[in-house]
Amino acid sequence: MTSPGLQEVLISLALVAIAIAVTRYWKLPVVKDMAVGSVRAFIQLIAVGYALHFIFDLENPWLIHLAIAIMVTVGAHASASRMNGLKGAFPLALVSIMIGSMTTLGSMLALQIINFEARYIIPLAGMIIGNSMNVSALAVDRLTSDIRGNRLAIETSLALGKSWRVAVLDFQKAAARAGMMSILNFMKTVGIVALPGAMTGMILGGAEPLDAVYLQLIVAYMLLAANAITSVVAVELTVWKFFTKNHQLKREV
């Protein structure tokens, strides 16, 4: 298979037509969403394609930083909207995603796993930030639900002279783990249940399978690090919001 062009993309719209036909037959109320989603994906991805082409051509470090800053900001905004109505969710999401993704990307650059080139940095940053966005939302959502639903358990510990850290630690661990479940499950089944995206892309692009595997392993380890850091930071920042320095559980957060 050669690299697909616009003609192949337009032909693949036949698949969208099949999907719409099936859902219409079953009278599923998703036909409009599918049509809008397909058009939207087309416009967004074509626009991103041109933008990446422009950035790769210029190879300007400031432009790379700007692209990452935009990705982190948009990711943080999306993550914050899924944080259970937590006050100050946006800065919390921004800091946790930034620390998780920048530490990972920075380490990869420092260890010379990748070069500081737009062609590497931007796609990998996109993968990391996209993952971190979900991780921070999942972890914070779990922790806020657990704390709000277990006030009596937490205050019982506090009333017995325990520090806020001891009182909330089990919930904190459970939330951090919840944030990382997706990547942990992915690593358990990778290559067995499905071939992951980066590897599939490389193989379809004509790369040797083993080269594709090496890249996929790097991506998996990179996401594992990013997820772990983001999850732990997001949970830590969240738990600080719920307690005063006098080991009191705040009423409204």
Added chain:
Amino acid sequence: MTTESVVLRADRLTRTVETPSGRKSIVVNFSFEFQRGAIYSIIGPSGAGKSSLLRLFNRLDPLGEGEVFFNGNSTREIDPCKLRCCVGYLFQTAHLFPETIEDNIRYSSGKLSSEEIAELADAVEIKRDRLSESIKNLSVGEGQRVALARLLATRPAIALLDEPTSALDPGRTQAIERLVKKIVAERRLTAIVVSHDTHQARRLGGDILLMVDGRLVESGPPEQLLDNPATELGQKFLRGELR
């Protein structure tokens, strides 16, 4: 009365909270001295600020204006975790941790010996051979007794009991009341019990404090406060006109 006999002193305590309808004072200018080794009942209509007051005594909630002194020292100057070991709090509904009765008593203090745990079980009248039993098998009343043993494990000088019998039937209610009186007598502990039940306050026998709208309206022994209240609000409360 000597100052040494005062274990807890509240001085013009006021707590204001934000509510959807604006700022509201839930405890207003509360001053009182609690004596060592005595029982106190705090009564009043719903929303009078009784539980909010208890939460200020061991700083489960932030102190607003005013001061609380424990053994003569401002509680603002005491580490909250240490304060709470000395000023224990029993919630209306006991939360027990997994798994066994012994685990719960030990939760307060990991340094307890098996004999000390057994003695605490004795104090709350739980048979020693039940210590390894799962908390899942306990009734509500037994759960409250385990929570009381857990509170006593930190050797507090004061036990704040927030409506400890509200979920119990009359028989079990009186068993807990008897237990509280026994523990106070044996350990020279001060018990401050929030209750909505004037009969319970009479049975407990110590001084009664009547709170209405966050304010201390009057205080005194049961025969004074319940039989011959000095204030109009006290009379209205006893006639059931305050809800």
